[in-house]
Amino acid sequence: MTTARAGALLDRLGRVGQFLWSGWAGLAGLALFAALWQAGHERYGDFILPAPLATLAAGLTIAADPAAWELAGQTTLRAVEGFALAAAAGAAGGLAAGYSAATMRLARPILTVLLGVPPIAWIVLAMIWFGSTDGTIITTVLVAATPVVFVGVAEGAVTRDRGLDDMARAFGAGPLARLTTLGLRHVAAFLFPALTVALGSAFKVAVMAELLANTGGIGGALAAARANLDVAEALAWVLIAVAGLIAVEYTLVHPIRSEFERWRNAARPWGVKR
Amino acid sequence: MTRETTDAAPSLTLSGIGHAYLGRTVLDAVDLTLAAGEVAALVGPSGCGKSTLAHIAAGVVEPSRGRVARRYRRHGMVFQDPRLLPWATARANIAYPLRLLGLPRRERRERAEQAAQRVALDRADLDKFPIELSGGMRQRTAIARALAIDPDFVYFDEPFTALDVALKRRMQDLVIEAARGARFGALFITHDLMEAVRIAHRVVVMDAHGRGIAGTRAVPGKPGGRDDGTVYRLVAGFLSDDPLFRHIHDIDERRTP
Numbered sequence: 001m002t003t004a005r006a007g008a009l010l011d012r013l014g015r016v017g018q019f020l021w022s023g024w025a026g027l028a029g030l031a032l033f034a035a036l037w038q039a040g041h042e043r044y045g046d047f048i049l050p051a052p053l054a055t056l057a058a059g060l061t062i063a064a065d066p067a068a069w070e071l072a073g074q075t076t077l078r079a080v081e082g083f084a085l086a087a088a089a090g091a092a093g094g095l096a097a098g099y100s101a102a103t104m105r106l107a108r109p110i111l112t113v114l115l116g117v118p119p120i121a122w123i124v125l126a127m128i129w130f131g132s133t134d135g136t137i138i139t140t141v142l143v144a145a146t147p148v149v150f151v152g153v154a155e156g157a158v159t160r161d162r163g164l165d166d167m168a169r170a171f172g173a174g175p176l177a178r179l180t181t182l183g184l185r186h187v188a189a190f191l192f193p194a195l196t197v198a199l200g201s202a203f204k205v206a207v208m209a210e211l212l213a214n215t216g217g218i219g220g221a222l223a224a225a226r227a228n229l230d231v232a233e234a235l236a237w238v239l240i241a242v243a244g245l246i247a248v249e250y251t252l253v254h255p256i257r258s259e260f261e262r263w264r265n266a267a268r269p270w271g272v273k274r
Numbered sequence: 275m276t277r278e279t280t281d282a283a284p285s286l287t288l289s290g291i292g293h294a295y296l297g298r299t300v301l302d303a304v305d306l307t308l309a310a311g312e313v314a315a316l317v318g319p320s321g322c323g324k325s326t327l328a329h330i331a332a333g334v335v336e337p338s339r340g341r342v343a344r345r346y347r348r349h350g351m352v353f354q355d356p357r358l359l360p361w362a363t364a365r366a367n368i369a370y371p372l373r374l375l376g377l378p379r380r381e382r383r384e385r386a387e388q389a390a391q392r393v394a395l396d397r398a399d400l401d402k403f404p405i406e407l408s409g410g411m412r413q414r415t416a417i418a419r420a421l422a423i424d425p426d427f428v429y430f431d432e433p434f435t436a437l438d439v440a441l442k443r444r445m446q447d448l449v450i451e452a453a454r455g456a457r458f459g460a461l462f463i464t465h466d467l468m469e470a471v472r473i474a475h476r477v478v479v480m481d482a483h484g485r486g487i488a489g490t491r492a493v494p495g496k497p498g499g500r501d502d503g504t505v506y507r508l509v510a511g512f513l514s515d516d517p518l519f520r521h522i523h524d525i526d527e528r529r530t531p
Contacts, residue, residue, distance in 0.1 A: 161357075163353070163355065163357050164357055164359065166329070166334045166353075166357075167351070167353060167357040168370075168374070169333065169334045170329075170332045170333065170334050170349075170351035170353075170429070171350070171351065171370070171371040171374055171423070172333075172371075172374060172375075173374050177374055181370070181373065181374070182359070185359075185361060189361075260361070262361075262403075263360055263361045263362075263403040263404075263405060264405075266402070266403045266405060266406050
């Protein structure tokens with residue numbers, strides 16, 4: 001029993017190590033990007049494209065300022081609130097649509113309409129409805145992120161293996177047991193990629209809505225940097241937004257997803273694993 | 275030559291079962307009674323509705339007409355494809371019905387390991403995912419899953435059709451052995467008469483169009499007690515002399531009604 005537990009622990013440590021080790025490849029990619037950026041800087045000069053190191057320094061200066069943290073926190077809070085609402089609404093709607101064909105037929109055209117309206121139009125509408133408040137940002141994020149989650153979850157629910165459902169029924173599982181032991185587990189594999197995309201767009205849309213609605217946060221800071229023609233500071237803010245997104249994605253979304261996808265990795269031969 | 279053990283209390287009684295898919299009748303007026311502990315092989319040409327009948331008897335499909343009376347305590351089921359949860363290890367798959375029964379984790383684990391032992395699944399393989407197992411191993415896991423809940427009746431829905439000949443024999447022996455050891459009754463769906471004669475007390479032949487049971491033949495001897503020569507002779511006898519088996523191999527499943 002204890003050896004089995006120790007084995008499981010070692011296995012887990014191994015996977016964490018593998019995950020951390022894969023970070024080198026990510027760093028190499030970022031370094032390549034920085035090199036291209038530096039080349040652009042040397043070609044076009046300081047005003048158009050400040051050097052990556054200068055941007056980093058500006059970013060560090062901003063990061064040292066507690067007021068900046070407040071701004072970033074404001075944006076994060078709005079994005080996360082909108083994201084949470086979108087995740088809940090999208091997951092519930094997607095499950096309903098995946099399990100009931102009639103709901104799916106009703107939801108499809110609505111979704112097409114929602115996706116067809118440009119996000120910028122939503123910002124304008126939300127500004128009229130809510131003024132320059134958190135509500136504007138959260139509504140815009142909600143509208144932008146819900147369809148992504150909805151489509152992912154609905155696709156998961158539709159592609160569930162009905163053979164497994166029959167198997168569970170043969171062993172006496174009721175509808176609720178089938179949903180919790182089979183349906184949700186299958187949907188989870190589709191939910192997490194959708195959540196990654198939704199979280200990314202939540203941040204991006206939040207910053208954009210803040211900039212346009214002039215409601216503070218990172219978007220507000222960007223607007224100020226633009227007014228001052230301070231390219232280094234604008235880029236630094238972009239850097240901070242991206243860094244926050246990367247941090248969330250690699251500390252939260254990826255580990256959870258790889259836990260769910262463990263069985264898929266099990267079949268891959270050595271060397272092909274990430 | 276007719277029924278074998280009809281005097282004992284029946285474990286499964288199907289009366290007047292009828293079923294239709296999208297208006298097309300696939301089963302009509304099927305009556306079948308299985309005695310306690312009896313292993314019956316249900317044979318018939320492809321597309322005659324034997325799988326549907328097993329699904330109805332096991333409660334997977336609601337019949338359009340008729341009644342199913344189950345007098346056994348608990349049943350397990352083995353399907354043609356293993357139907358394992360791809361995200362769960364072999365051990366968790368075997369324990370899945372135990373989880374549905376709400377047993378504590380520790381007991382699930384122990385009973386899953388016992389069931390795995392009965393089908394000769396290696397302990398080292400229990401931590402693997404289905405995708406890492408061979409076809410035979412997966413079907414063994416599916417059989418262990420059916421046995422883990424300690425059933426007194428098991429449905430087999432053409433479980434070994436996709437396996438090669440040698441593996442098929444090993445699996446049949448495994449089922450014969452398990453049925454003898456645990457004394458469960460079974461309804462074994464197959465289109466392979468050889469398999470039916472090896473495994474069952476009684477062969478039930480279904481009508482080619484799903485209109486009831488065409489007839490039934492007791493197989494002399496006990497499952498596991500018949501040697502290969504006996505099995506060959508019995509099958510050859512059935513096919514050449516018995517009019518009941520005349521149509522068993524010659525129907526195309528894509529026929530229109």
